[in-house]
Amino acid sequence: MSSRIEKTFKKLKKQGKKAFIPYIMAGDPSLDATKQIVLLFEECGADIIELGVPFSDPLADGPTIQQAAERALQNGVTLKKVIALAEDLRQVTQIPLILMTYFNPVMKYGVDNFVRDAAHAGVDGVIIPDLPPDEAGDLLSIANPASLNVIFLLAPTSTDERIKKVIKASRGFIYYVSITGITGGDLLLDGSLHASISKIQHFTNKPVAVGFGVSTPGEASEVARLADGVIVGSAIIKKYRESPDRAKHYLASLRQAIQ
Amino acid sequence: MPALQELEAAFLDSKKDKDFRRELVHLQKTYIGRPTPLYFAKRLTEHLGGARIYLKREDLAHTGAHKINNAVGQVLLARKMGKKRVIAETGAGQHGVATATGAALVGLGCEIYMGSVDMQRQALNVFRMRLLGAKVTEVPTGSQTLKDAINEALRDWTTNVRTTHYILGTVYGPHPFPEMVRDFQSVIGKEAKKQIFSAEGKLPDYLIACVGGGSNAMGFFSEFLRDISVQMVGVEAGGKGIETGEHAARFAGGSFGVFQGCKTYLLQDDDGNVLGTHSVSAGLDYAAVGPEHPFLRDEGRVRYTYATDSEALAAFELLSHTEGIIPALESAHAVAEALKIAPQLSKEKLILVNLSGRGDKDVQQVAQIKGIEL
Numbered sequence: 001m002s003s004r005i006e007k008t009f010k011k012l013k014k015q016g017k018k019a020f021i022p023y024i025m026a027g028d029p030s031l032d033a034t035k036q037i038v039l040l041f042e043e044c045g046a047d048i049i050e051l052g053v054p055f056s057d058p059l060a061d062g063p064t065i066q067q068a069a070e071r072a073l074q075n076g077v078t079l080k081k082v083i084a085l086a087e088d089l090r091q092v093t094q095i096p097l098i099l100m101t102y103f104n105p106v107m108k109y110g111v112d113n114f115v116r117d118a119a120h121a122g123v124d125g126v127i128i129p130d131l132p133p134d135e136a137g138d139l140l141s142i143a144n145p146a147s148l149n150v151i152f153l154l155a156p157t158s159t160d161e162r163i164k165k166v167i168k169a170s171r172g173f174i175y176y177v178s179i180t181g182i183t184g185g186d187l188l189l190d191g192s193l194h195a196s197i198s199k200i201q202h203f204t205n206k207p208v209a210v211g212f213g214v215s216t217p218g219e220a221s222e223v224a225r226l227a228d229g230v231i232v233g234s235a236i237i238k239k240y241r242e243s244p245d246r247a248k249h250y251l252a253s254l255r256q257a258i259q
Numbered sequence: 260m261p262a263l264q265e266l267e268a269a270f271l272d273s274k275k276d277k278d279f280r281r282e283l284v285h286l287q288k289t290y291i292g293r294p295t296p297l298y299f300a301k302r303l304t305e306h307l308g309g310a311r312i313y314l315k316r317e318d319l320a321h322t323g324a325h326k327i328n329n330a331v332g333q334v335l336l337a338r339k340m341g342k343k344r345v346i347a348e349t350g351a352g353q354h355g356v357a358t359a360t361g362a363a364l365v366g367l368g369c370e371i372y373m374g375s376v377d378m379q380r381q382a383l384n385v386f387r388m389r390l391l392g393a394k395v396t397e398v399p400t401g402s403q404t405l406k407d408a409i410n411e412a413l414r415d416w417t418t419n420v421r422t423t424h425y426i427l428g429t430v431y432g433p434h435p436f437p438e439m440v441r442d443f444q445s446v447i448g449k450e451a452k453k454q455i456f457s458a459e460g461k462l463p464d465y466l467i468a469c470v471g472g473g474s475n476a477m478g479f480f481s482e483f484l485r486d487i488s489v490q491m492v493g494v495e496a497g498g499k500g501i502e503t504g505e506h507a508a509r510f511a512g513g514s515f516g517v518f519q520g521c522k523t524y525l526l527q528d529d530d531g532n533v534l535g536t537h538s539v540s541a542g543l544d545y546a547a548v549g550p551e552h553p554f555l556r557d558e559g560r561v562r563y564t565y566a567t568d569s570e571a572l573a574a575f576e577l578l579s580h581t582e583g584i585i586p587a588l589e590s591a592h593a594v595a596e597a598l599k600i601a602p603q604l605s606k607e608k609l610i611l612v613n614l615s616g617r618g619d620k621d622v623q624q625v626a627q628i629k630g631i632e633l
Contacts, residue, residue, distance in 0.1 A: 055531075055532060056401065056533045057401065057407075057518065057519070057533050059410055059413055059414065059519065060414075060417070062414075066400055070400075079530060079531070080530070103517045104516045104517050104518055104525070104531040104532075104533070105531035105532070106531070107515075107531065108516065108527065108529070108530060109531065130520070132260055134260075155417075157261045157262070157421070158260075158261065159261055162260060162261065179418075180417060180418055180419070180420055181414070181417055182414045182417065182418065185418065
């Protein structure tokens with residue numbers, strides 16, 4: 001059975017369109033606000049939404065998302081509450097939802113319990129940047145039958161062997177990290193991005209979405225030409241903290257850029 | 260992952276590379292000052308009235324702690340891999356100083372990440388690193404201690420992986436770090452074994468070492484693991500006491516988790532967030548422990564216990580008075596355990612304590628704790 005994420009990519013492909021995947025940290029500034037932001041994302045034309053799960057030590061994240069996680073943790077937000085938020089959202093929207101979390105909260109929750117509860121709540125996928133496919137056997141053996149897509153990451157430094165391994169393990173799409181570095185870094189739009197994505201696409205028909213460092217509509221448009229989807233996180237959080245109105249305007253300009 | 264695979268390949272290759280080994284041994288002897296002495300602590304032994312206590316004097320190694328053993332090994336490896344720059348995290352500042360020293364030794368660029376809290380309590384070491392030509396970068400996030408410094412160093416490494424080698428300071432993190440750091444530190448136990456045989460003609464009855472990440476303990480213990488008559492004790496930071504929650508005793512208060520690239524014992528809350536820790540000693544003030552330690556504990560090979568801040572401070576003063584040796588506050592935790600067990604043992608028993616570092620860096624902090632203005 002294909003997941004909501006897979007269906008979305010299929011539909012977009014038929015229409016010749018690319019996926020716009022905005023990210024927001026759940027619980028920053030509050031879970032109620034996150035619910036409103038998710039609905040705003042959908043209203044602004046998002047195809048898939050990434051919900052950050054706050055963690056005390058977000059290794060793959062830059063300062064913007066680190067600070068968002070700290071605020072969410074201060075608000076008492078936990079993995080359990082983020083799953084409950086997803087369940088709540090499912091009452092009002094059918095947009096695909098992906099959790100971005102680190103592995104320790106999942107392990108503490110219990111891998112079995114996590115897959116069961118997340119799938120039951122209507123979560124469609126999960127990204128765990130500190131869990132390479134080499135160590136993900138247990139999770140995959142439970143998540144795949146439950147149609148919870150586990151999405152793995154590739155980086156500019158990934159070898160052919162690595163690319164094949166990640167492609168094989170990933171469901172939903174492949175997450176290509178556009179820079180060597182952390183979320184919110186500076187994207188370098190040179191030939192290397194094109195070459196890397198082409199190389200991945202050479203090995204697979206699975207969709208490839210690009211994130212880490214996409215911040216301007218210009219960059220988003222450039223990336224959308226190459227990949228099947230564009231993920232924007234830190235830049236949205238920054239705009240939202242300036243003012244929700246500005247964020248709305250910014251989301252609209254990203255949507256327009258990603259075609 | 261490719262960086263870790265590159266590192267593993269270089270490390271395995273270095274083990275067979277005769278020139279590499281020759282240079283390492285040469286530097287250990289002429290630069291670090293190895294072998295470090297194994298010193299019989301006569302007055303401390305008499306004071307306690309029990310087992311004979313020997314101190315493995317890692318405090319006499321260049322830069323004043325065992326950390327240099329690993330740093331020199333890894334800078335040679337970084338050079339072998341063609342990296343132009345090394346980075347490191349530091350808690351007490353000892354590993355930062357050792358890395359800055361190693362970088363100066365072989366001519367590599369160097370940046371050290373250090374939590375804001377640690378920078379305050381180890382201001383002297385911050386200045387030492389800068390004198391050695393390193394850039395010291397403050398980490399103001401999270402608990403502003405060692406774990407946050409590791410996060411930031413890992414973020415730097417993922418960003419600059421092509422030109423940079425990350426010199427992790429302890430037997431921690433993703434493979435091959437735990438094995439590699441143990442290998443570079445194993446010189447401690449190898450020397451100690453020869454030295455105790457030549458001094459006493461027999462194996463020791465006890466080995467005691469403090470455990471933060473656990474590299475001095477692994478380096479000390481590993482050579483003796485097959486000698487089943489040798490009992491080993493790892494001493495964690497009990498801080499203000501386990502019941503207060505303000506400590507860094509992972510075995511006493513932690514549970515299994517995955518953190519910073521390894522599966523190990525971790526101080527965490529019910530939702531899997533890593534807890535803040537407390538210790539008077541910055542080098543032990545850390546929420547996780549090197550993954551081989553839980554293995555050795557579960558095998559029943561090493562017993563893990565803790566010393567509180569006040570026990571460590573008492574040991575710090577006692578060793579200074581009785582032997583004229585001011586230990587690092589980290590090492591004072593190991594001494595504190597020796598104070599507990601030596602009096603219960605007969606006089607022919609032998610205890611070896613790894614005195615992992617010297618206490619000059621801690622003098623100011625101890626004065627402050629005692630309310631003395633310098």
